[in-house]
Amino acid sequence: xxxxxARGWGLDARALRARxxxxxxxxxxxxxxxxxxxxxxxxxxxxxxxxxxSGARCRWTCSSCDTEWITxxxxxxxxxxxxxxxxRRRQVEIARARPAKSRPLSEISDELVRDFVRNLDxxxxxxxxTPSGSHNRVLWRCRRGHTWETSARQRVKNGSQCPTCLxxxxxxxxxxxxxxxxxxxxxxxxxxxxxxxxxxxxxxxxIDLLVTGADLLVDLDPTRWHAPTEAVGRDARxxxxxxxxxxxxxxxxxxxxxxxxxxxxxxxxxxxxxDEDDPWTWASAVLRALLAFQPDTLVDEPTAEARAxxxxxxxxxxxxxxxxxxxxxxxxxxxxVAAQFVEAIDRPGLxxxxxxxxxxxxxxxxxAVCGHEWEARVANRxxxxxxxxxxxxxxxxxxxxxxxxxxxxxxxxxxxxxxxxENLENPDRSLFHLKPNSTDRCRWLCQYCxxxxxxxxxxxxxxxxxxxxxxxxxxxxxxxxxxxLDVNQGFGDRAARRATGxxxxx
Numbered sequence: 015x016x017x018x019x020a021r022g023w024g025l026d027a028r029a030l031r032a033r034x035x036x037x038x039x040x041x042x043x044x045x046x047x048x049x050x051x052x053x054x055x056x057x058x059x060x061x062x063x064x065x066x067x068s069g070a071r072c073r074w075t076c077s078s079c080d081t082e083w084i085t086x087x088x089x090x091x092x093x094x095x096x097x098x099x100x101x102r103r104r105q106v107e108i109a110r111a112r113p114a115k116s117r118p119l120s121e122i123s124d125e126l127v128r129d130f131v132r133n134l135d136x137x138x139x140x141x142x143x144t145p146s147g148s149h150n151r152v153l154w155r156c157r158r159g160h161t162w163e164t165s166a167r168q169r170v171k172n173g174s175q176c177p178t179c180l181x182x183x184x185x186x187x188x189x190x191x192x193x194x195x196x197x198x199x200x201x202x203x204x205x206x207x208x209x210x211x212x213x214x215x216x217x218x219x220x221i222d223l224l225v226t227g228a229d230l231l232v233d234l235d236p237t238r239w240h241a242p243t244e245a246v247g248r249d250a251r252x253x254x255x256x257x258x259x260x261x262x263x264x265x266x267x268x269x270x271x272x273x274x275x276x277x278x279x280x281x282x283x284x285x286x287x288x289d290e291d292d293p294w295t296w297a298s299a300v301l302r303a304l305l306a307f308q309p310d311t312l313v314d315e316p317t318a319e320a321r322a323x324x325x326x327x328x329x330x331x332x333x334x335x336x337x338x339x340x341x342x343x344x345x346x347x348x349x350x351v352a353a354q355f356v357e358a359i360d361r362p363g364l365x366x367x368x369x370x371x372x373x374x375x376x377x378x379x380x381x382a383v384c385g386h387e388w389e390a391r392v393a394n395r396x397x398x399x400x401x402x403x404x405x406x407x408x409x410x411x412x413x414x415x416x417x418x419x420x421x422x423x424x425x426x427x428x429x430x431x432x433x434x435x436e437n438l439e440n441p442d443r444s445l446f447h448l449k450p451n452s453t454d455r456c457r458w459l460c461q462y463c464x465x466x467x468x469x470x471x472x473x474x475x476x477x478x479x480x481x482x483x484x485x486x487x488x489x490x491x492x493x494x495x496x497x498x499l500d501v502n503q504g505f506g507d508r509a510a511r512r513a514t515g516x517x518x519x520x
Contacts, residue, residue, distance in 0.1 A: 037061040037068075037087060044090050049073040052084055066091045076100060110136075116147030122170055129154040134163065146170040171397070172372050173342055188293060189222050189234060190328035195297035198316050198324045200304060202227035213255055221261075223300070228308045231261040232300050237268055237290060242360055246272065253277050262303040266290050280306050293328075294321055344392060347371040351395050354379045359389060372397050381405060417449045423471045426450050427478055433459045435466065450475040460485060 032038075038045040038061035045061035054070035055063075064070060068087040075082050076097035089095045119126045120142045130141040131153040144150060148166050155161045156176035164174050185206050193204040208224040208231070211217075223232040233252070240249060250272045253263055257276040264283045265271060268290075271282045283299045301313050316324070345352040345366040352366035356378040369375055373392045380387045381402035394400045417423075424431055424445035435457040437443050448454060452471040460467055460482040467482040480486065 032063050032065050035065065037064045037066055037091070040066050041091055047074045047077055049075045049082065054086070079103075114145035114148070116145045118142050119144050119146050119166060119170070122146050126169065129156060131155050131161065173347065173370070175342065185222075186236075187329070187332045188236065188296065190332045191293035191325050192234065192296045192300060193223055194324040194328040195293055195316070195321060196223070196225065196300050196304075198320060199297065199301055200225070200227075200311055200313050202304075202311070210256070210259075219252060219255065225300075225304060228304055228311065229260055230304055230307055231256065231259065232303065233261075233263045234296055235263055235265045235269060237266050239361060240265070241269060245360075250275065253281065257281070260307055262300075262307075264296060264299045264303070293325060342371055343367045344369040344371050344373075344396070348396050354382060356380050356387065415449065415452065416447065421449070422446050423448045423450045423452065423475065427474065430458075430461070430474060430478060433461050435459060438468070445471070462489065 037048070048061045050073045051057050051059050051064075052071045052073055055068065055072075059070070064072075064087050066087065071084055071086050073082060073084050074090070074097075076099065079097065079099050081097050081099035083098055085095055118141070119130060127141050130144075133139040133144050133150050133152055135150040136144070139150065144152065144166050146166055147170070150166055151163055152166050152169065153161060153163055154169070154176070156178075158176070158178075160176050160178040162177055168174050189206055193206055196202070197204045203226045205224040205226055206222070208221050209218040210221065210231070212219055221231045222234050224230070225232065233249075235249060239245065246269075249263065253261075253272055254275040254277060257278070262281050262283055263272065264285065266285050267287065271284060274282075280303070283303045285295055285299050289295060304311055305313060343366065344355065348371060355366040355369075358364040358369065359376040359378060361375065364375070369377070369392050371392070375392050376389055377392060377395075378387060378389055379395065379402075381404070383405055384402060386402050386404050388403055390400060400406075417425075422445065427450070431445055434445050437448070437454050437456050439454045443454065448471050450471060455468055455470060457466060457468055458474075459465070462481040463485040465482050465484065474480070481489065
């Protein structure tokens, strides 16, 4: 009747009922944060016009932090939702109050304490309070004054180092020599290791050489580093990304050109027939590419003495850059793993002292126990702690053959323990170390005749009362013999006397 009367008078019955049972009356603290109706109700409605269970989506303003958000009235009243900004801050406070699960950086190594500058994500943390397993971004400074950013977990787990100091590991001696020879022949400065932002995703492409006067980017592809299948695919993708720039790849005759894709033919130069180890062969190919992109460049062929002097200068620069690098290597951080190192698969010239302790290089390893050789990545040996596959299989077999507590052969058949002599296959294992269905050949004493025999715990587990074969035949015959032997015994005696002639027949 009230609704009909309100409708006849042009009034909203729900708004009238909200005057006594609405949001403003029942939840004044929530109504104080009301800012306006978004949808689901008339835009002119106020907290006095909305019921507590209304599904109308409204805009709210937090009374503590002035954050605005949109949600329904029912979410505020029934589900007790609040300001998302305050909720995030509470979660951060709870996370900060929670004790760390890993040790602080100061307890890991003195190197981390020396290189630590500040915690970028949590300025309130220092080297003594930053957990070693956290993802906080940390600013580091090496002994040479270079600064870089990385997370604490990545620095500790992966052993990352200063990227500027490691530039020598990204630059080969060949690149130094080719750069000196190109600069000598063309008079244009050559920069090693420039970087270009990638167009397909976040990150950078590293280039071997940049001839600054011609703005020419050059990548050298020696066979020992660029022959693997994954290297060919990586080089082809990089060539396709840099198809629109002044970029060229110099490749040996044996490798041949890469799939063209979007690149032009002049972006690939194949070496002339010559020694791939000769830097002048590579420099001549770079000069040909330079003339193709910039024909007005003046190029002079240097004499043999000038080329030798340029290579000497490159060698000095190379040694200066490499000096003091690789403070941490496979041989320094993991000497036990380095003792099993044989050679690097993709880069045969490297030793254990040249490999990063958690690098991605594939290497050949030789087990010190069984002499088995296998291939694995350095990070798999150091971070994942993998080892020799056959030895791992044997250890797994030993673990699977070891019984659980109270489930060994001795626990199941204690009456057979006195008859056990030795384990022929694994002498160090007794009945307490063998499963009931073990197939190890063991020596036993027969429980009936004390005669030695060889059998497995599995056979005795199936037939624990079985004896050895000789006495088994006698015991079987005794079981088959009738119990009442009077008639048979007498017949046997008469037959024996008749056979000897002592019995007279009537």
